[in-house]
Amino acid sequence: MDDLKLIPIINKFSACRSKTLELIKSLHEEDTVVQSVNFVSPLKWHLGHTTWFFENFILLQYDKNFQVYNEGFSYIFNSYYNVFGDFNKQENRGLLNRPLLSEILEYRKFIDLKMMELLEKKSFEKDINFLINLGINHEQQHQELILMDIKHIFFSNPLKPAYLKKIEDNFIIDSKSKNEWTLKTKKNVVIGADSDDFCFDNELPSFEIIIHPFILSEYITNGDWMNFMEEGGYTNYEYWLSDGWDFINKNKIQRPMYWIDNNYCFDLSGINKIDKNLPVSHITYYEANAFANYAKKRIPSEYEIEIVLKKNRKDGNFLENQIFREVSYKNECFSSSFSGNLWIWSSSNYNPYKGYKPIKMKANEYNSKFMCNQFVLKGGSFATPKDHIRPSYRNFYYPSDRWQFSGIRLVEDL
Numbered sequence: 001m002d003d004l005k006l007i008p009i010i011n012k013f014s015a016c017r018s019k020t021l022e023l024i025k026s027l028h029e030e031d032t033v034v035q036s037v038n039f040v041s042p043l044k045w046h047l048g049h050t051t052w053f054f055e056n057f058i059l060l061q062y063d064k065n066f067q068v069y070n071e072g073f074s075y076i077f078n079s080y081y082n083v084f085g086d087f088n089k090q091e092n093r094g095l096l097n098r099p100l101l102s103e104i105l106e107y108r109k110f111i112d113l114k115m116m117e118l119l120e121k122k123s124f125e126k127d128i129n130f131l132i133n134l135g136i137n138h139e140q141q142h143q144e145l146i147l148m149d150i151k152h153i154f155f156s157n158p159l160k161p162a163y164l165k166k167i168e169d170n171f172i173i174d175s176k177s178k179n180e181w182t183l184k185t186k187k188n189v190v191i192g193a194d195s196d197d198f199c200f201d202n203e204l205p206s207f208e209i210i211i212h213p214f215i216l217s218e219y220i221t222n223g224d225w226m227n228f229m230e231e232g233g234y235t236n237y238e239y240w241l242s243d244g245w246d247f248i249n250k251n252k253i254q255r256p257m258y259w260i261d262n263n264y265c266f267d268l269s270g271i272n273k274i275d276k277n278l279p280v281s282h283i284t285y286y287e288a289n290a291f292a293n294y295a296k297k298r299i300p301s302e303y304e305i306e307i308v309l310k311k312n313r314k315d316g317n318f319l320e321n322q323i324f325r326e327v328s329y330k331n332e333c334f335s336s337s338f339s340g341n342l343w344i345w346s347s348s349n350y351n352p353y354k355g356y357k358p359i360k361m362k363a364n365e366y367n368s369k370f371m372c373n374q375f376v377l378k379g380g381s382f383a384t385p386k387d388h389i390r391p392s393y394r395n396f397y398y399p400s401d402r403w404q405f406s407g408i409r410l411v412e413d414l
């Protein structure tokens, strides 16, 4: 690889590492230690784990002089990679009062230094280039997780502290056009990654399918959700999948996550009145499916969403906009955008494409072992970095998950 191609990756690495620190700069050390529930990780763990990733996948493999930074860190910051040996269980991450945040920040500095030395070398193999990009994209995924997790951590505190000051809504809300998209005639489309740029293994190989005519709706709003609740949405079993009905009854779920009651909700700026015009967020796949049945529509397939994203590439509300919450589709800046804002649930199971080959090298466990019982989500959210996402990107969550920044669009067949 030539020098010109190396310069951007050094810059991208350094920008990505700085962005992670920027996300926690307004927080205090105490904020970074708490694990509110098993699926949430303490913020200081994210800082250590993303660093561990570069140490183990790159430095220990490609820098002959590199020695393990700290054996204990190798154990506590490994998330789930059996290839690197035993690791601390996720539910025990909240016990990590030690190492101190300052020690983790020192670890980050040391690994950054070693990575920069490696990145400045002139000759580069294809494999290492891919792994560096994987490490950067991995850290970007954790940037979104940091915002998801701090929201849950602050919401779980009875004092309901805020991550940021109140968001002043100065947006012009006057778009007259509908943020929906129609495929008028049956079409042959290519699904999957469509360029030579970095992508995850789960976006390949690409393939052709036929898509039948449909309309993809605007986001379902909080106002729509209030109507659903008033009309017995959570009490009429006829709307619900069996697993979903059991799930909401067992867990006493009667409204979206982070709604304090039917008037107020919690977001990254604290407690606010629920805005009926904003898209509804933090709902499970089960709730999305129940709403689709109530509305006599259906949840789109991942292919239908992907074709809409490929035909509409205008940037949406991403992390770079620093809005830190979903916006209304009537917002003039984003009225013709279909990406960002909130991930959209698809009805597609997270399965491998025909001919799928997991990443070789030690990163084999990155995606492949999670292809069971999850659904694909598309498009990104306000917490997703813009250069992390593309139309073929496949995010995935269990149908009962709802702490991610996800919303609903529905489909009507034509």
Ligand SMILES: [Fe+2]
Pocket: 049, 079, 138, 142
């Ligand atoms: Fe990770």
